[in-house]
Amino acid sequence: MPVTVAVDAMGGDHGPSVTLPAAIEFLEAVPEARVVAVGLLEPLTAALAKIKSPAKARIAIEAASEVVEMHEPPADALRRKKDSSMRVAVNLVKDGRAEACVSAGNTGALMAISRFVLKTLPGVDRPAIASQLPTRKGVTTVLDLGANVNCSPEQLLQFAVMGTALVSAVDHIDRPTVGLLNIGEEDIKGNDVVKETAELLKASGLNFHGNVEGDDIYKGTTDVVVCDGFVGNVALKTSEGLAGMLYDFLKAEFTRNPLTRLAAVVAYPVLKSFGRRIDPRRYNGATLLGLKGVVVKSHGGADVMAFRNALMKAHAEAAEGVLERIATRMAATHAAMPATAANGSLSADA
């Protein structure tokens, strides 16, 4: 079945000037896909008028009368902006008019709206934010990256199930390995929540590797790394901060004087190839995982290439049936767990 992706065309720092060209590039790359671009009619039609590609025929426009601001409190966006481009895009998924939705807008608002409109899948207490990070071996999917600041062991188990389903679908790995982010490899390390989670994971039937440490993310030790949203968010932001600093230091050294600038010219192809390998735009798109619908959050500052990749990701997740896989894996894990855990379902007690 051809997949239709609903696009919050107003979201992000650049709005339709990025989201529409990105949608065109996505449609050119995936000939059977369709896009519904949601937003204020005037800027949307103006931006669309500038586009010449025949792929334009596969873009439909859906009107929305307002826009969620980047720093608007999520609760306000949810309660007061019922006709925002973000809300209308999520509604399209709810109504079955689209199989996935992508927004570069306010993360908190997107999560609040998606949870309210779509609800979570059976067995999922709360959605998690999952994203791929580049590693020495390829990519690792890390979750949660910031949606849940306090997680029970049962919730972390659910994240492991969801991450496994996502990676098996999108990366075509049959039994992805799962690592539990901790501060040491030994079983005795970590806090009580992590220790209890390890016990659940051992009994889950998932391909549980054991504890991993922060450096294992970039070593690519496991296909999936599970952690609570506080820890995951700190790991992600710390990585962004360090990568940005190293990039700027390298640039500063190469532009220090005429001699170093000459070296930069000679080294340019090498530096460019290095930059391509770790270009964050290649990994743009975080999945709001555990909802009854595919929702992908693009970085707010995404350019056309980056936003296109978020669209590709949303398309792949819908086309590969991530939601069905989560449901199946959740049921299988449920069946594999000891009686007490199974009777209590995989839900948190609270």
Added chain:
Amino acid sequence: MPVTVAVDAMGGDHGPSVTLPAAIEFLEAVPEARVVAVGLLEPLTAALAKIKSPAKARIAIEAASEVVEMHEPPADALRRKKDSSMRVAVNLVKDGRAEACVSAGNTGALMAISRFVLKTLPGVDRPAIASQLPTRKGVTTVLDLGANVNCSPEQLLQFAVMGTALVSAVDHIDRPTVGLLNIGEEDIKGNDVVKETAELLKASGLNFHGNVEGDDIYKGTTDVVVCDGFVGNVALKTSEGLAGMLYDFLKAEFTRNPLTRLAAVVAYPVLKSFGRRIDPRRYNGATLLGLKGVVVKSHGGADVMAFRNALMKAHAEAAEGVLERIATRMAATHAAMPATAANGSLSADA
């Protein structure tokens, strides 16, 4: 008063072949300092015999009959190895024969032994591990980096007080800014512990900047960043993993073929200058902060330059009176806090 540093000469991956030459370099750099090298007599005297420097006259040898292994459980090291080089080195501080001690051995064992032998300073529930990280602006001191996986708001406040005392002493900053590591800048972000900690910090009289995020560490937004040991350890290890991966990717690109290798030759001075700027050996030495004695943990794989820097750090902390500063600041914070907090002291309720 001249400072004597006790050195666990057996600790780390290389033992006396690194620790003694590093001690010499340290003594050459700090003419009034003295070192007591602790370890098995035979390898110690053999390593010392190879050294020619006149600074050798300021190294005394203290015998120990055993060595704590790198992966030995800390409880075993504490209970069974009462004559380990690590234990004897810490004892020298306890007995007033040294003002500071440095070990590149097992972190958990060093913490357990130091707590047992030296005890904590008044008002300090548990010691924290503090270290400097390079930033865009200079350095930032982050704590805790892994000693405490569950922290109360009161403990996090104590870390802030200790970090402030450390930075004011060693970096000569009168009122260092303190950031609370969180997943957003707004007050409503984070878990309950972090929110309560923010309230304590606001009332503490410290120079509290507010919440900071992971990327603020490398931006150098604040002089001190406070977090619990689980989060801090993940941030540190994630950083190490990412830096290592980027280094290897850059190296791989520059050694891909004869052309890129030529580019590497041209770019060599630039790359070297870049590498020097972020060389982790420059920042080697994590302080076990909050003890009644200066204890510095060197990286286990430290080379001579790195271990020398750990010795310099220990010396500076003793010479600048970090312990007295912590005591003074702890009392001042105590006085600044509202009655309830003051009455309950700064100790955790538990």
